[in-house]
Amino acid sequence: MRCNSFFGSVLWLRGLTLVGVMSIGLITIVGSGGGSIGMPSDCPPGLNCNVVPPPAPTYSIQPPYVTALVGTPVTYSAETSNISGGLTYQWSRSFDGGVTYVDIPGATGKTYTLASVNLGDDGAMFQVLLRTSIAYLRAVSHLAVSATPGVVYEDGEFQAADWLVAPFADSNAPAPVQTEERMATGGNPGAYRKMVFQLPQHAFAGRVFYTSLAATYDPQTQGAIYVIDYSEDGISLQANELTFTESAMLLEQAGRRYIANIRDDLPYIPTDWSAVESSSSLRAQDFNLIDGRACQAGESCPDFSALGLPMRFGYWRISFGVQGDSIAHGIDNWKVTVWRR
Amino acid sequence: MRLNFLSADLSSRLQPVRDPDQSVAASGATWSRPAATAILTASLALVFGTLVYLSDRPPSSAVLIPTIAAFVGYNVFGVLGQWLPSFVHPFAFSLFTAAALGPGAGASRYGACAVWCAINVGFEVGQHAALKSQWAEALRTGAGDWVITRSVLNYLLHGTFDGGDVFAVILGALAAAALLHLVNRRRETHHALQ
Numbered sequence: 001m002r003c004n005s006f007f008g009s010v011l012w013l014r015g016l017t018l019v020g021v022m023s024i025g026l027i028t029i030v031g032s033g034g035g036s037i038g039m040p041s042d043c044p045p046g047l048n049c050n051v052v053p054p055p056a057p058t059y060s061i062q063p064p065y066v067t068a069l070v071g072t073p074v075t076y077s078a079e080t081s082n083i084s085g086g087l088t089y090q091w092s093r094s095f096d097g098g099v100t101y102v103d104i105p106g107a108t109g110k111t112y113t114l115a116s117v118n119l120g121d122d123g124a125m126f127q128v129l130l131r132t133s134i135a136y137l138r139a140v141s142h143l144a145v146s147a148t149p150g151v152v153y154e155d156g157e158f159q160a161a162d163w164l165v166a167p168f169a170d171s172n173a174p175a176p177v178q179t180e181e182r183m184a185t186g187g188n189p190g191a192y193r194k195m196v197f198q199l200p201q202h203a204f205a206g207r208v209f210y211t212s213l214a215a216t217y218d219p220q221t222q223g224a225i226y227v228i229d230y231s232e233d234g235i236s237l238q239a240n241e242l243t244f245t246e247s248a249m250l251l252e253q254a255g256r257r258y259i260a261n262i263r264d265d266l267p268y269i270p271t272d273w274s275a276v277e278s279s280s281s282l283r284a285q286d287f288n289l290i291d292g293r294a295c296q297a298g299e300s301c302p303d304f305s306a307l308g309l310p311m312r313f314g315y316w317r318i319s320f321g322v323q324g325d326s327i328a329h330g331i332d333n334w335k336v337t338v339w340r341r
Numbered sequence: 342m343r344l345n346f347l348s349a350d351l352s353s354r355l356q357p358v359r360d361p362d363q364s365v366a367a368s369g370a371t372w373s374r375p376a377a378t379a380i381l382t383a384s385l386a387l388v389f390g391t392l393v394y395l396s397d398r399p400p401s402s403a404v405l406i407p408t409i410a411a412f413v414g415y416n417v418f419g420v421l422g423q424w425l426p427s428f429v430h431p432f433a434f435s436l437f438t439a440a441a442l443g444p445g446a447g448a449s450r451y452g453a454c455a456v457w458c459a460i461n462v463g464f465e466v467g468q469h470a471a472l473k474s475q476w477a478e479a480l481r482t483g484a485g486d487w488v489i490t491r492s493v494l495n496y497l498l499h500g501t502f503d504g505g506d507v508f509a510v511i512l513g514a515l516a517a518a519a520l521l522h523l524v525n526r527r528r529e530t531h532h533a534l535q
Contacts, residue, residue: 017441025434031405204474
């Protein structure tokens, strides 16, 4: 009887331990935030979520990617915030894709300038080593150099006739009901385009492609593309933290649609005008196919080579919320620069 | 060796405990030496996983881990820090689960690795842009509007899918299975020699 009692209690303990391990395991997955910006609401019971953590130190090189024309200067700046105490800087350069860096003699300031870039600087990576009293911090920037001026497409006026609008639906989510309106004032500055997505039933997200009818590039006649720079200003016209919108550059080629979202997570559009998306030196591999037939073996998707079919540029918006929500947001100063070698 | 002494002492008094390779936890439950190895390894791995959030991730990126200013911004793990937590979680919890299953678990200890691999991959895939809204809706419809539901919704809608994470999860589960195989084979060899 004692044996049975002992075994019974051991089995109970094992069972309880298993349940505990499984529960803690699941809680830690959800509590990890999934690599996100954090959990914006609904503090779990037992946790004090009202404690404001001290502001986090941030550091970076601006710009992190840059494309420059031969003969022009490029200036890098080490940007920091919330770092107390003295800082020293040492700039270094990599000639082997970032495997090793060589200190640049005398480059110990907050900024570092290349007075006149040449094709020998193409592909170079620059690093700044920040020394504080307690830490070494490193940030890296990538340089692309072109001998040919970029082809620029931009729009800050957003006349309706200049843009093609295509709500996106697939088996996962129906398309939103969307409206667009050119606003004469309130942009950054002047006119801007206001968009409203109404999420349909059974949908937590709505996606819409916007293609500029004026932004067509033909690699076969205009030359192979080396890299693309993209920027836009955005504003979210909602104040609800569970309703948010993301934006990315759109590229259409051969019936396929791609968005530039490989390098970084898509940024959330804030509630005041800001450069929500600014990506330099985008290469073909920085684009992700999201609509159209699958890429076949041996095919370049997208094709930046001189054999590539004509392509059009635009932007892509995705709004998240609860079904039935109307989510409003705006865009201004949309700009694409196509660089060739 | 204190644990071995306790083990021998107790096994002489409690007949069910016959395994000379067993140790005893304070609770009275028996834990084998492989289980102790698994628990220690898993705990160590979790320490590393937590360090990633303290030193390499933005503060408050994990709601369960407090911000410690002294750690912030060190980037201790460099590029590995992107995927280390995804490796550590299935690795550590597979080992914990295998340890909880006990010395007689046999092949089911590998099942623990498979289960944690599947759970982690499921949560990661749930963050994919093409799936997150569907999963979120299904969850809200099926589970109602609870704190837990909202936490999972936040995880799905605000989290970021990364194929590298999926790879790290699989690697973590495989590493746990390999470790369990090694420590249990050693235990069986030890028994065979006795």
